[in-house]
Amino acid sequence: MVAPPDTLDRAAELRGEPRLLERLRAEPGTRVVVVREGRVMLDGDAVRRVAPGEVGEAEWALLGRDADGSAVLLASVAPVAEPVFVPAETAAPAADEDTAAGDRAQWVGLREFGGRLGSREGELLVSAIALAGWLRDTVFCSACGSRLQTRQAGWAKWCATCESEHFPRTDPAVIVAVTSPDGERLLLGANANWQGRMHSCFAGFVEAGESLEATIHRELAEEAGVRIARVEYVASQPWPFPRSLMLGFRAVAASEDARADGEEIIDVRWLSRAEIGSALAGEGPVGLPGEASIAYRLIRDWYEEAG
Ligand SMILES: [Zn+2]
Numbered sequence: 001m002v003a004p005p006d007t008l009d010r011a012a013e014l015r016g017e018p019r020l021l022e023r024l025r026a027e028p029g030t031r032v033v034v035v036r037e038g039r040v041m042l043d044g045d046a047v048r049r050v051a052p053g054e055v056g057e058a059e060w061a062l063l064g065r066d067a068d069g070s071a072v073l074l075a076s077v078a079p080v081a082e083p084v085f086v087p088a089e090t091a092a093p094a095a096d097e098d099t100a101a102g103d104r105a106q107w108v109g110l111r112e113f114g115g116r117l118g119s120r121e122g123e124l125l126v127s128a129i130a131l132a133g134w135l136r137d138t139v140f141c142s143a144c145g146s147r148l149q150t151r152q153a154g155w156a157k158w159c160a161t162c163e164s165e166h167f168p169r170t171d172p173a174v175i176v177a178v179t180s181p182d183g184e185r186l187l188l189g190a191n192a193n194w195q196g197r198m199h200s201c202f203a204g205f206v207e208a209g210e211s212l213e214a215t216i217h218r219e220l221a222e223e224a225g226v227r228i229a230r231v232e233y234v235a236s237q238p239w240p241f242p243r244s245l246m247l248g249f250r251a252v253a254a255s256e257d258a259r260a261d262g263e264e265i266i267d268v269r270w271l272s273r274a275e276i277g278s279a280l281a282g283e284g285p286v287g288l289p290g291e292a293s294i295a296y297r298l299i300r301d302w303y304e305e306a307g
Pocket residue numbers: 141142143144145146159160161162163164
């Protein structure tokens with residue numbers, strides 16, 4: 001069973017209130033998460049919140065409520081322009097260096113935050129990055145090409161021309177840790193794009209009309225030539241690049257027959273517990289995916305539970 005996570009209060013019941021964002025931006029307790037180029041700032045183990053007055057030009061949305069009931073808004077701000085040469089005698093000190101230009105290293109993307117944040121702060125960070133990306137990319141109606149209006153405090157867009165509504169949807173993708181029939185070995189593959197020693201679980205997008213189970217059987221057959229005997233759901237992870245939801249599974253292969261497809265996957269190998277243990281310790285010939293990924297978690301959980 002999956003334990004109930006400590007989730008973000010999204011305050012969805014407020015989204016339809018007229019002029020909500022205007023009202024909340026004027027309230028003294030309101031906090032703002034700023035997203036720029038898919039990155040947010042952290043304060044230790046928490047996402048940094050600033051006051052609405054500290055943010056300049058931005059696209060706004062409601063992210064939810066903090067633990068104390070204060071509203072948390074998203075402010076999606078434009079990228080900072082590359083520095084241009086200004087003759088020294090005319091250069092003025094930038095007034096907003098900390099908030100606008102800032103030290104780029106302080107801005108953290110999803111790949112860097114790893115497991116550092118708790119589930120609530122992690123959800124806030126991923127939601128802010130995902131929603132900012134959708135607001136930025138969804139400008140025109142996909143049905144008729146007209147410019148869209150933002151509604152529902154940033155959670156919907158509306159086309160006045162053809163009266164269609166648009167929402168920040170997610171694309172389901174499966175990611176599968178395949179074990180041998182006896183449970184003693186794990187099958188990992190090397191993707192052609194990784195160009196190195198990294199091996200990971202097998203993943204693929206759910207196609208139109210497919211169930212998750214059908215996707216798993218198809219992907220494993222295509223990429224690794226493996227027949228699957230049994231599948232079990234483990235956990236999911238939002239992965240907004242730009243808008244995936246990774247659904248993690250454990251599967252048992254019907255046999256140890258496996259071969260890489262030679263196109264997307266250039267190598268598949270069955271790894272023993274000892275080999276996985278070495279790889280987790282950063283040793284041996286096989287590299288593993290980053291700790292922030294659900295693939296890493298699927299591999300580590302198999303190793304730890306078996307040990
Ligand atoms: Zn339209």
